[in-house]
Amino acid sequence: MSLVGSFKAAALDLYRGVLLTPLWWRVSVEQTVTRYRRSLLGPVWMASTTLATAFSLAIVFGSIFGGDAKDNLSFIMIGVVGWSITGGILPEIANTFVNAAGVMQVRSLPLSFHAFQQMSKIFINFMHQVVGLWLVLMLMKLAVVPHWTLLVNLPIALLTGLFVSIPLGMVSVRFRDINYMVGFIAQSLFMLTPVFWRRSQVPETMRWIVDLNPFSHLLEIVRQPLMGAAAPIHDVNASLAFLGVAALLTLISLTLVRTRVVFWL
Amino acid sequence: MTSSIELTDVTLDYNLYSVRAQSLRNTVLNMAVGGRLIQAGKDVTYVRALSNVSLKLNEGDRLAVIGHNGSGKTSLLKILAGIYSPTLGKVDVRGRISSMISISVGLDIEASGLENIRNLAMMQMMSDREIKRRMPAIVEFSGLGAFVHMPLKTYSAGMVARLTFSVATQVDADILIMDEWISAGDADFQKRAADRLNNMVDSAKIVVLATHDYQLAAKVCNKVMTMESGVPTFLGTTEEWLERSSAA
Numbered sequence: 001m002s003l004v005g006s007f008k009a010a011a012l013d014l015y016r017g018v019l020l021t022p023l024w025w026r027v028s029v030e031q032t033v034t035r036y037r038r039s040l041l042g043p044v045w046m047a048s049t050t051l052a053t054a055f056s057l058a059i060v061f062g063s064i065f066g067g068d069a070k071d072n073l074s075f076i077m078i079g080v081v082g083w084s085i086t087g088g089i090l091p092e093i094a095n096t097f098v099n100a101a102g103v104m105q106v107r108s109l110p111l112s113f114h115a116f117q118q119m120s121k122i123f124i125n126f127m128h129q130v131v132g133l134w135l136v137l138m139l140m141k142l143a144v145v146p147h148w149t150l151l152v153n154l155p156i157a158l159l160t161g162l163f164v165s166i167p168l169g170m171v172s173v174r175f176r177d178i179n180y181m182v183g184f185i186a187q188s189l190f191m192l193t194p195v196f197w198r199r200s201q202v203p204e205t206m207r208w209i210v211d212l213n214p215f216s217h218l219l220e221i222v223r224q225p226l227m228g229a230a231a232p233i234h235d236v237n238a239s240l241a242f243l244g245v246a247a248l249l250t251l252i253s254l255t256l257v258r259t260r261v262v263f264w265l
Numbered sequence: 266m267t268s269s270i271e272l273t274d275v276t277l278d279y280n281l282y283s284v285r286a287q288s289l290r291n292t293v294l295n296m297a298v299g300g301r302l303i304q305a306g307k308d309v310t311y312v313r314a315l316s317n318v319s320l321k322l323n324e325g326d327r328l329a330v331i332g333h334n335g336s337g338k339t340s341l342l343k344i345l346a347g348i349y350s351p352t353l354g355k356v357d358v359r360g361r362i363s364s365m366i367s368i369s370v371g372l373d374i375e376a377s378g379l380e381n382i383r384n385l386a387m388m389q390m391m392s393d394r395e396i397k398r399r400m401p402a403i404v405e406f407s408g409l410g411a412f413v414h415m416p417l418k419t420y421s422a423g424m425v426a427r428l429t430f431s432v433a434t435q436v437d438a439d440i441l442i443m444d445e446w447i448s449a450g451d452a453d454f455q456k457r458a459a460d461r462l463n464n465m466v467d468s469a470k471i472v473v474l475a476t477h478d479y480q481l482a483a484k485v486c487n488k489v490m491t492m493e494s495g496v497p498t499f500l501g502t503t504e505e506w507l508e509r510s511s512a513a
Contacts, residue, residue: 026387038375106367107388108347259350263279 003255010254017112024117032124047128051136054080057196065201074142074227079195081133082222085126085154087189087215089161093118094182096169101265111258115165119158130226150225156239157222163246167253173264174257189215214242268360268439268471270322270345275354277315277340277495314340315495317354322488324439327462327472329482329503332492338475339444340495342366345473346442360439360471363389365429367444378413378420378428379404385432399435406461407431408454426450434461440471445478459485483507 017024039045054077062072093115097104100114137143172178192209199210210216217238224231315337322328330338343349344356346364371388372381382403386396404413407427417425427450433443441462450458462472462485476482482489482503489506491499499506 023387023390030384030387034373034376102367102370103388105343105348106346106370107364108362260280262348 006258007251007255010251010258013110013254013258014112014250016110017116020110020113020116024113025120027117028120028124031121044128044132046125047132050081050084050129051077051132054133055136061196065197070140070142073140074137074144075198075223076196077133077136078223078226079219081126081129082219082226083190083193083195084129085122085161086157086218086222087186087193089122090164090168090186090189091179091183092122093161093165094168094172094179096165097173097261097265098169098179101173104262104265111254111261112162112166115162115169118165119162122161123158144228147225147228147230149230150222153221153225153231153236153239156236156243157218160218160239160243160246163243163250167246167249170253170257170261173261189213193219195219214238218242268324269357270320270359270440270471270473271355271357272318272320272344273355273357275315275318275344275351275356276313277337277344277349278352279312279314281310281312313495315344315351318495318497320490320497320500322471322473324471326488327474327486328488328490329486330473330475330490330492331477331479331482332475333477336492337495338492339366341492342442342444342473342475345440358440361437362440362442363433363436363438364442365433365444366442372417372425372429374418375416377416378407378409381417381428382413382432385429386436389432389436389438391436403431403435406435406457408457423450423454427454430454430458438470440473442473443475445474445476455481479510 057080058073058076062069062076065072096115096118097111099118103109104114134143168178168182172182193213193216194210199207199216202210217235220235221231221239224235318337318341320328330341332338340349342364343366344351345358346362346366347356347358348364348366350356371385373384376384379400382400383396386399386403391399407413407430409424409427412420412424417428420428430443430450433441459481462474472486474482474486487503489499489501489503490497491506499509
C-alpha cells in the first residue's frame with residue numbers, strides 16, 4: 001500500500017475505534033462488574049492500594065517538609081491519585097497489545113479499539129479512586145469542591161494516555177524488553193515528578209527536571225482542579241503540546257506498522 | 266448487498282524477528298511444522314504460510330478447507346476474517362463476517378455459561394435487547410440444559426464447543442468462518458451442527474470451515490479446497506473431490 005493509503009487506513013483505524021465506543025465501554029464495565037462479583041469489595045481493593053500509598057506518603061513527607069500539615073496532606077494525597085491517571089499508567093498502557101493478544105489473533109478489530117478499551121478500564125478504576133479519596137478527605141474535613149476545569153483537563157489526560165498507549169504498546173510487543181524498561185522508568189518518574197513534593201522545594205538549578213518532564217505538567221492539570229483551583233496556564237499549554245506530540249506519534253506508528261502488529265504478538 | 270469472497274494470488278509471510286524469543290505463539294510455531302521455513306538474513310526468518318492462493322466464493326457456497334496441521338488452514342481463515350493482511354495479493358470480502366476461529370478466546374472460565382454467551386454475543390456486536398431476544402434460542406440449540414447456569418470451568422471441551430457454536434450461528438452474519446474445533450462436540454452435536462450449517466444456505470450465507478474431518482466436509486460443504494504447506498492442491502466441488510479421492 002502507498003504511504004498515503006496507509007495514512008488513510010491509520011486515520012480510519014482511529015475513526016473505527018471511536019465508532020466502537022459502545023462495545024469497548026461495555027467490555028470495560030463488564031470486566032469491572034466481574035471483579036465486583038468475585039470479591040467482597042471488588043475494585044475498591046485496587047483503589048485502596050493507591051489510597052494507602054497516598055496516605056502513607058502524605059504522613060511521612062508531610063511531616064518532613066513541615067509547614068501546614070493539613071495542606072500537605074491533601075496536596076500529596078491528591079497528587080498520588082492524580083499520578084495514577086497520568087504517569088502511573090505507563091506500565092499498564094505499555095501492555096495494551098500484549099493484554100489484547102488473545103482477542104487480536106481471532107477477531108478483526110481496529111488497533112485503536114484495544115487502546116480505547118484499556119483507557120476506559122483505567123478511567124473506571126480512577127473514578128473509584130477519586131470516590132475513595134473524597135471519602136477520606138471528607139472524614140478529615142479537607143474535602144473541597146473540584147474546579148470545573150477538571151471536565152476539560154481530565155479528557156486531555158485520558159487522550160494523552162490513549163495516544164501514548166498505541167506507539168508504546170507497539171514497541172512493547174515488538175521488543176519485549178521495553179516492558180521491563182517502562183516499569184523502572186515509571187518508578188523513577190514517580191520520584192522525579194513533583195507528586196509528593198513541590199517544585200518550589202527544589203533548588204533553582206534543579207527545577208529543569210520538573211519543567212522538562214511532561215508528566216509534571218500533566219499531573220498539575222489534573223491535581224489543581226481536584227484541589228479546587230484552575231491549573232496554571234503554562235501547565236495546560238505544556239500538556240496540550242504533549243498531547244499533540246503523542247497524537248502525531250500515534251498517527252505515524254499506525255501508518256507504518258498497523259498491519260504488522262498482529263504478527264509480533 | 267450480495268456477499269462474496271474473492272482472493273487473488275494471496276501470499277502470506279510471517280516474519281519471525283528472533284526465532285529463539287519466547288514471544289512466538291503457538292500458531293506461529295504450528296505454522297513452522299508444515300509451513301516452509303525460509304531463511305532471510307541473520308535475524309529475520311520468515312515462514313511462508315500461504316502462497317498464491319486464489320479463490321472465489323458466492324452466496325450459498327460452503328467451503329471446506331482440508332489439510333494437515335500447519336498446512337495453512339487457520340492462516341487462510343484469518344486472512345478471510347481480516348485479522349491478517351496479506352503480504353502480497355488482493356483480498357475482497359463483501360458482507361458481515363462472524364468468525365469463530367478460537368474456541369476459548371473471550372471466554373471466562375469463572376463465569377457461568379449464560380454470562381459467557383452474553384460476552385461472546387457482545388463481541389459479535391449484538392445489542393443488549395438482541396441478546397435477550399436470542400438467548401432462549403442459543404441456550405436451546407446448545408443443548409446444555411441446566412449447565413448454562415454453571416461456571417465454565419465445569420464444562421468439557423465439547424460443551425464449550427457447543428456454547429461457542431451456538432452463539433456463532435445465531436449472529437446475523439453473511440459470512441461464517443469457523444476453525445476445526447467444531448469436531449470437539451459429540452456425535453449428536455455434530456449432527457445438529459451439520460444440519461444447522463446446511464440450513465444456512467437458505468439465508469444465503471457463505472460458510473468457510475476448516476477441518477480434517479472428511480465426513481463432515483462431505484456432509485456440509487458443496488466446495489472443497491485442500492492445502493499442503495500453504496499451497497492449494499485442489500479446489501472444486503465436493504463431488505469432484507470425492508471422485509478424486511476414491512480414485513486415488
